[in-house]
Amino acid sequence: MEVTHELIVPNEDLPFKMFLFEGKNGNYFRDKHWHRSVEIFAVFDGNLEFYIDEKKTVLAAGEFVIxxxxxxxxxxxxEPNQTVVLQMPLGTFEAYYTDEQFICFTHSDRNQDAFVMQLVRDMFVTYQEKKTGYELKVQSFYYMLIYLMVTRYRKLEVSEEIVRSRRNLGRLSExxxxxxxxxxxxxxxxxxxEVFGYSPTYLSRMxxxxxxxxxxxxxxxxxxxYAYRELMNTSNSIGEIAEHHGFTDARAFTRAFKTKYGMLPSEYKKTKNCS
Known part of the structure; x- marks a missing residue:
């Protein structure tokens, strides 16, 4: 089974990413993967099987994992479930690193779970409603959540083996x-x-x-x-989107888009507008 890197792009109006888990309908499996962000899965209904470094954890309604x-x-x-996912940039916790660009959270103590779950619920409901000032209200919950993470769930003593195993993936994350x-x-x-001091051959292997x-x-x-997000949220032309995101021209963007999504960008946008 391959282990892949996941690219995470924050919500356009928040400093983190928050969404309803894509496996909400059940019969879903996500292969082994990793990313630089710190992630919370909060289960409000149903259950999930989580595997972290091969260790299995079953999350029931009212439980979360970091x-x-x-x-x-x-x-x-x-089975069907209702799970809210938060993906927080690692840099959010910079002031609390226990090693160079390293912080580790545990979930062995569940005394704070009810409060954490309520914060996540309040964040998600507020974001869905999008009333005036929702960004500020969501972020007020978010920073309380971060406070709980660094005061209740942060591990101050971490084995060198764990630090070393994370460091290899951490280099590529940087x-x-x-x-x-x-x-x-x-x-x-x-x-x-040149920027990172590695040979091109070594980077290519990484x-x-x-x-x-x-x-x-x-x-x-x-x-x-990033181009996909602009395509879905603006009326900009294909050429403008291509230029904004580093493609050589509209043709290069269209070709890459069709390879991944199986249709032209204009066709894909029409299907979304009609849904």
Missing amino acids: VNSNEIHSIVAR IISYIKENYTSEISLEKLS FRKYAHMNYKSYLQSVRLE
Whole structure:
């Protein structure tokens, strides 16, 4: 089974990503993957099977799990469920690192679970309603949640083995963060190598080993992810979107989009507008 890297793009109006779990209808399996963000899965109805570093945890309604940055995990949803997912940038916790760009959360103590679940529920309901000032209200809940995480769930003593295992994926995560910040520019593998002090050959191997694609394909996937969001949320032309997100021209964007989604960008937008 392959282990893949997941690209996370925050909600357009929030400093993190929040959404209803895509496996809500059941009969769903998500292969092993990892990402730089810290993630919370909060189950409000039904149940999920969670596997973190091969360890199985069954989440029932009213329970949540914290997935650490660069922690390999997979998910099984056999039955319908209602689960809210939060994906928080690692940098949110920068002031509380216990090692260089490292923080680790545990979930062994469940005394605070009811409060955490209520915060997540309030965040999601407020975001769905989108009343005046909703962004401020959601973020007030969000920072209370972060406070609980760093005061109740942060592990201050972490084994060197765990730190070392996360560090390998962490190196690539740093590179991926740089790509996400500069993806609209022309970032060659050689330029990336200069920035991070690795040889192009070594970087190429890292992408193939951990992201399971070559560097050029990964850069294109980042550009396509952001371009897709603009396509769905604006009336900008295909050419404008291509230019905004680093594609050489509209034809290159259209070709990449059709390869991933099986139709032209204009056709895809029509299907979404009609749904």
